Amino acid sequence: MNMKTVCTPDNLAWERDLYTAYHYTDEDGHEKTVMKYQIPFAPEIEAIFMVKHGIEPAQRRSFYANLVRCIQRQIEISEYLTARKVPSILSFSKVEQEKTEDGVICIYLETERIWPITYKVLHGTVSQITLLDIVYRLAIILRDISKEDVGVVHRGLDMNEVFINKDNRICLGGFHYAFCPALGGQPDYLPGHPVNLPKIFLHGETGNQAHDVMALAIMAWNLFSGVPFDAKLPASRLVYPEYATDPIVDALLCGMTGNVSDCNLFRRKLADSRKLLNKSEGDRVFIPVREQALKEFRIEYIDQGKADCPENTKEDTHEQN
16 A cells, blocks of 8 residues: 555644654554655745744755655664664654655655554653653663664654554654664754753764663653653753652652763662652652643735735744644
């Protein structure tokens, strides 16, 4: 089945700035998800994206070229990790590309039926134990991808790129900026990259597992504080997370050090915190999961031949993070 044919409004599952996801069932009855990237974006989507991220017209071509590199890196890293049997990695069963007559390129990535964890679990409210389990599981995945015989550094950890499958198992994706010793230098960051990335990543350096752990600990700190996971964490002053226990705070502070020697300790402290929650009421304490406020953008379409006539101006209103 051509993946283009399944990417219909009826199959729409969710949308992101860079791609749109669709759910469908194949000829053998297997439930699948297809991520569709379109280059360039549809004109109205592109206009919003460029304004939102301050991309000048002269930067348009380089932005799309880097986006293609990032998509390719996501595919390559997924294949690399899957070949090495690293568990809990988002893998693709099919990859297709087509180019339309008007020069639009569409890239389709098929995977098992998944949902963003922000839709299925980190939504509304979440219990202390569930949130701690997610953080611990991601810490284990970061350990597995960084093992000596694998050597991958994620470099762009983002809860929007953490997925959950039909069996409620976590699958990590979003390897757009990842370093891999077998693949050479990593792509540049795209506009809208995670806001709490360690400076070593933003300076173009490879980094290591400890820097991925730091990014994870910061997102967890935000979530245990009851604020959006992608809120900018002030570097000068940390506010004690309202919904965390002292052992959880101790674990997160350990994860924020950026020291490789602390990675094992970080995971051990998370595990110990989980045991303590089991003895208390961690499954009864619920944390509000908040999202970033939406910003409204307005696009005006003007008939250039009748630009002075107000009746020839149309307005589309869009909401974006």
